[in-house]
Amino acid sequence: MTKSIIIIGSGFSSLAASCYLAKAGYNVTVVEKNSTIGGRARQLKKDGFAFDIGPTWYWMPDVFERFFSDFKKKPSDYYSLEKLNPAYSVYYGKEDYITIEDTLEKIKIAFEKEEIGSSKKLNKFIEKAKSNYDIAIKDLVYNPGVSPLELVTPQTIKKLNQFFSTIKRDVRKEFKNDRLVKILEFPVLFLGAKPSDTPSFYSFMNYADFGLGTFHPKKGMYQVILAIEALAKELGVTIKTEMPVDKIIVDNGETLGVISNGKTYRSDIVLSGADYHHTESLLAKPYRQYSETYWNKKTFAPSSLLFYVGFNKKLINVNHHTLFFDVDFDIHAEAIYDNPKWPENPLFYASFPSKTDDNSAPKGNEAGIFLIPLAPGLKDTPELRKIYFNKILDRFENLTSQNVRNHILFKKSFCINDFIKDYNSYKGNAYGMANTLMQTAFLRPKLKSKKVKGLFFTGQLTVPGPGVPPALISGKLVADLILKHHTT
Structure with a gap:
């Protein structure tokens, strides 16, 4: 008899898992609390503008290719991809920025201009990084986080010291120029922890x-969600929106389905791609694996204050992705991780998708997304949002030498309260649980419940961790685990 499975949430992990499980013959239903699918990767449309609400960076194209190839498909069957050049620029002061272009050779030239001899060091650093990438992305991250032995391979034994050193130590040992250090430390912020707490x-x-570069799917990251939705439907998955789950039904230690909008929906298996902490709150206390103390002690990736802004003119001196590192990173990081509070002078990131994509804004206009990383769990008020918008806009106008304030058609904000309301996100975090040494692989919350038979988890609070490519991988890992434990 075909087994039925209910998947809670419709983000990248849930949709990916739904495809693998439907392909394996399961009767799959995805239930989503919001009116549109995508989880954190939803889209905002307003007055001819289109914004990705969540992820805006398309990195690791090979992970997307690997996902689609598992179904004998290619990303290009669903969306078109453009490699960005420049990939991004980084501001340090007024009209003072470094541009990161689309090849390592061009990036080495930019580094050499900053620090003589740094291009050779960069070459060596990236060679080592590539070796790690080959081990991690082609092998390690496709493990389900069940046992410490997953990390023990002939390749990782050679790199054991890299689990006990940190990115910050490695980068600063080789590079003395502070501007280059900031660029090399920036990518690990996607993993949700400080460079000083992230293993080498x-x-x-x-x-x-x-090495691989930064890409942009035409019409935005939401096209990737729509692509996986289309694939899921081709495979027979049913997707229902406006169906918040109020309770996971457990009888005698076994899941029987869920209750949504007062109705009972039976299934043999329940898989949750919703926030892990929230999912456990849908269970009676004896069936929860992790206590409030457990969650409270964990290092969570930041939350964010986001602004989606429509401008009635084209902006100058910015690229599709632009980072503003004109203030002290360590002081801002302290306000996120060590002494949680609203940062005095925040670093921020801005994305202008309409620099690349005409679908993002009406002709002659610009779509802007601004992001300030914040500690999760902070007080979030309209007044604070307004103060911080003015803070970053003052700096933005000064650094890029242009007036934009008088050209704003509209702005919408999204912050901690919205992450909680829209995604049931623990403390309003944006990226899940950080990938620190003590929160890597088998040390993360498990994909399979130890207390409830037939209950599984996926997404950024479990393995492999934060980010879109890891979310796709998480969907595959949990599907494999379900197939191993519950054959149809």
């Missing part, structure tokens, strides 16, 4: 950045 092995993110 994660330098594979630098290879993703400089």
Whole structure:
């Protein structure tokens, strides 16, 4: 008899898992609390503008290719991809920025201009990062985080010291120029922890950045969600929106389905791609694996204050992706991780998709997304959002030498309260649980419940961790685990 499975949430992990499970013969239903699918990767449309609400960076194209190839498909069957040149620029002061272009050779030239001799060091650093990437992305991250032995391979034994050194130590040992250091430390922020708390092995993110490059799917990241939705439907998956799950039904230690909008939906298996902490709150206490103390002690990736802004003119002196590192990173990081508070002078990131993509804004206009990383769990008020928008806009106008304030058609904000309301996100975190040494692989919350038979988890709080490519991988890992434990 065909087994049925209910998947909670419709983000990257849930949709990916739904495809693998439907292909294996399961009767799969995805239930989503919001009115549109995509989880954190939803889209905002307003007055002819289109914004990706969540992820805006398309890195590690090989992971997307590997996902689609598992179904004898290619990303290009669903969306078109453009390699960005420049990939991004980084501001340090007024009209003072470094541009990161689309090949390692061009990036080496930019480095050499900053620090003589740095291009050779960069070459060596990226070679090591590529070696880590080959081990991590082609092998290690496709392990389900069940046993410490997953990390023990002939390749990783040779790199054991890299699990006990940090990105910050490695980068600063080789590079003395502070501007270059900031660029090399930036990619690990996607993993949700400070460079000083991120194992050296994660330098594979630098290879993703400089070696593989930054891409943009035409019409935005939401096209990737729509692509996986189309694939899921081709495979027979049913997707239902506006179906928040109120309770996971457990009888005698076994899951029987879920209750949504007051109705009971039976299934043999329940898989949750919703926030892990929230999912466990849908269970009676004896069936929860992790206590409030457990969650409270974990290092969470930042939350974010985001602004989606429509401008009635084209902006100058910015690229599709632009980082603003004109203030002290360590002080901002302290306000996120060590002493959680609203940062005095925040670093911020801005994305202008309409620099690349005409679908993002009406002709002659510009779509802008601004992001300030914040500690999760902070007080979030309209007044604070307004103060911080003015802070970063003042700096933005000064650094890029242009007036933009008088050209704003509209702005919408999204912050901690919205992450909680829209995604049931623990403390309003944006990226899940950080990939620190003590939160890597088998040390993360498990894909399979130890207390409830037939209950599984996927997404950024479990393995492999934060980010879009890891989310796709998480969907595959949990599907494999379900197939291993529950054959149809």
